[in-house]
Amino acid sequence: MCGISGWIDFQRDLTREQPAIDAMCATMTCRGPDAGGTWVRPHAALGHRRLAIIDLPGGAQPMAAATSDGEVAIVYSGEAYNFTELRDELRRRGHRFDTDSDTEVVLHGYLEWGPQVAEHLNGMFAFAVWDTRTEQLLLIRDRMGIKPLYYYPTEQGVLFGSEPKAILANPLAEKIVDADGLRELFVMVKTPRQAVWSGMHEVEPGTIVTVDRKGLREHTYWRLQAAAHTDDQQTSVSHVRELLDDIVRRQLISDVPRCVLLSGGLDSSTITALAGLQLAQSGEQVRSFAVDFVGQTEHFVPDEMRATPDTPYVHDVAEHVGSRHQDIVLDPDALADPAVRRATVQARDLPLGLGDLDQSLYLLFKAIRGHSTVALSGESADEVFGGYKWFHDPQVQQAENFPWFAVRSLPVRQTNTLSPDLAAAMDLESYVADAYREAVSSVPVLDGESDLDRRMRQICYLHLSRFVRVLLDRKDRMSMAVGLEVRVPFCDHRLVEYVFNTPWSLKTFDGREKSLLRHATADTLPKSVVERVKSPYPSTQDPKYAAVLQRQVADLVAAGDPALSLLDEKWLREAMKQDPNGIDQAARFTFERALDLSTWFEIHHPTVKL
Template identity: 70%
Template sequence: MCGIAGWVAFDRDLTTERPALDAMTETMLCRGPDASGVWLSRHAGLGHRRLSIIDLAGGRQPMTVDTPTGPVAMTYSGEAYNFVELRAELRRRGHEFRTDSDTEVVLRGYLEWGEAVAEHLNGMYAFAIWDGRADKLVLVRDRMGIKPLYHYPTADGVLFGSEPKAILANPLVEPVVDADGLRELFSFSKTPGQAVYAGMREVLPGTVVTVDRNGLREHTYWRLEAVEHRDDVPTTVGRVRELLDDIVRRQLVADVPRCVLLSGGLDSSAITALAARQLDEQGERVRSFAVDFVGQAENFRPDDLRGTPDAPYVRDVAQHVGSEHRDIVLDHTALADPEIRRQTVAARDFPIGFGDMDYSLLLLFRSIREHSTVALSGESADEVFGGYKWFHDPKVQQADMFPWVATALTSPHLPTSLLDPGLSATLDLGGYLRDRYAEAVAEVPALDGEDEHERRMRRICYLHLTRFVRMLLDRKDRMSMAVGLEVRVPFCDHRLVEYVFNTPWSMKTFDGREKSLLRAATQDVLPRSVVERVKSPYPSTQDPQYLVAVQRQVGDLVAADHPALELFDRDAVRDLARRAPEEVAPGQRNGMERLLDVATWLDIRRPVLKLS
């Protein structure tokens, strides 16, 4: 896993722009702490920061191949889990290899298949290739959008990077955020391609972007399609297990220490158990890590999202599979530390608003990085298999809105209720969300013969796989790469996603519960307590001392008249900062966390806000 950056300019000589490319590349230091490289030609410059995972000695980048008609150079981030098979195929086609890295496999795959190399890859990746034979740049992003990639068209070319900060480091770019950028920040929905900063775009998942003297073009090489599912329930369960066994086997390949993230839920427990079984065959013991909070057992109170604490289930799984387990226990002081908030917001580039769940994830990953470089995660199983409670709520099923937003709208204390009333009117978040929802629904593939309920559930599944999951993948990527930890997501393997997406909803819930297929496919390797456990999301601290610290920091912002308050309702903020903790609702706490994040973002990035 790595960080990439680059600059293509057809009307200037970039060999004189080394300082700018160095600056862009060095913003990716956390993503690639092990090595750095820059490659320059007259009209293209590529930068790379490396986190060494495969072929530690031979995978240095940018990697180049000289051809009779010009060089082909690549800067690559990610993992191609089928690189061994691809290398064998390319050797049969006459290619010779200098390294054992998957990077060289992808580069030589491009020499063989051109832009269609993306269709041959299984993995998570974002890479850029400068093809000197045709003077064109090729940007490629994986199918699910696991690895990030941004671009910024200029007057004579394009800038690109793994994160916005790489592009913002170039002197051609001003950090402008317009009304649509703010709408994206506060709407809790990730619009495909939207990058918050004006003029900047994300490379869409499953997309190839090419840039040459004629301009910029996009080509979609993968999207979710509707296909008739012909397997019965036992066959489907068997196929899910077969896929998971193969996926976990592939994603355990690394030349550095590996581990799994364990929450005690069905998703992470399944990955942990399958990894334990496969590593045991190799004579290894799986490592597992879980996050917990000081006093969580005493402070825990069931709510609509979390009915049970994680710790007892984590212990059950660790004992059941015999993992080498560690709990990372965090206290309220660490979670509320302004420096941790600053590091979190800096890593994300935007104040997205997950509050203490962002801060704890950063601290968890930092602790894990002391022991392992690669971690497997249960992320995305809920989106693939239909795990969230709102999937099963008839009112949400019928709502003409993103399901997670429709659920939030039932709360009397939305985090956005703290926004300045004038700003709220200007942004019209409700109208923005309705427009984005209509665009998303128009994309949903249809299958002849589906009844209305199956069609609506296909729509809900599609929305989660193309919108909601990308918010979580983005969060996971930024928090892990901020500490140089590579987190892999087996449930995002496109073969599994395609297969389960086309499984009828009645089959996804054949036992009357959420994630029926996943439960049935893995119950033989799990303790009964986890098989029977109801879905519980990533944990959030319930320590009242954390809330007190947040209120105190918000009070300090009010006293200092921080510029962030221009975006918020000052009276409402002041009132919340003074309330007794027991009088603050969860949504209001998250609203205060959002304010603190926004203030930190303004201090770090100093964006120019243009609302007209």
């Protein structure tokens, strides 16, 4: 796993711009702490920071290959899980390799197949290829958008990077956020290509962006398609298991220590169990980690999202699988530490206000990094198999809105915490409605589907094309901020395609959520986990945490922090009056937002233009 950056300029001599190129590359050090380098030619500069995972001595980048009529260079982030098979195929086609790295395989794959190399890859990846033969840049991103990639067109070319910070380090990039950028911050709609920063764009998953002297253009090489599902129930269950066995086997490949993330839910427990079975074949014990909070299990209070604490189920799985397990237990002071908040906002480049959900994940990954460099996660199974409660709510199924808004009324809650003038100018309700219509219009259609199957296809598609990207981005940023590679087996495109096209009746054939996954893996799991009701990523319930936030926001108010101008000052002051031992969720959410905004302004000094 790595961080990439670059600058293409068809008028400027970039060999004279080494300081700016180095600055862009340096912002990616957290993603690649092991090594770094640049490759600079008059009109193209590529930067790379490396986290060594495969072929530790031989995978240095940028990597270039000489051909009879020019040079081709690549900077690559990610993993191609089928690189050994591709290397064998390329060797049969006459290619010779000097390393054992997957990067060299991708580079030679480009020499053989051109941009179509993306269609040959199974994995998570974001990479840039500069072809001197055509003076053409290609930016290529994996099918599900597991690895990030951004670009910023300029008058004479383009800037690009794994994260916005790489682009913003270049003097050509302006730190401006316009009205639509702000809207993206305050509602989770994940508009395609929208990167919040004005002028900057995100390469869409499954997409190739080409830049040359003629300009910039996009090509989609993969998208979800509707297809008839002809397998019966048992065949479907068996095929899901076969896919998962193959996926986990591939994603355990590593030349550095690896582990699994375990929450005690069906998804992470499945990955832990399958990884345990795979590693046992070579006499190796799977290692697992879980996040917990001081006193959470003893004092847990069920709420609308979480009916049970994670830890008892985590320990059931660890004992059942025989994993070498460790709980990472966090206290309120660690979660509310301003330095930790700064690290998470810096990693995100944005103030998303998710608070302890980000901070605990960052601290979990930081602790894991002391033992492992690669971790497998159960992320995205809910989007693939239909696991969230709102999938099964008849009112949500019928609502003409994003399901995660229909159940929570988030646009309304967000508007209530904004300054009145900003709320009126942003009109988040209309923005969400427009985004929903656009999203639904792109859902693939299968002739002959029932009304329920058609609607559930829409809901599944919205989660796979919008919601999951928010979660994948969070996972990537928090893990790469500490140099940890997190792999997501449930995002293998073969599994996503297969399950997407199973009818809703098959996804729920036992009267519960995620029927296919539960029955495909029940034989590997303790009964307690097989029967457990879905519970999202945990959040601390300790009132001390919210009380610390309240004191920190009081300091911002007293100092007249400029970031607070975006929020409703009257509402914020009322929230400040709440009893520190009984702060409600709305107030806590607003405190998180205020603190994130303040930190963001301090780091980036953005110019907000409405």
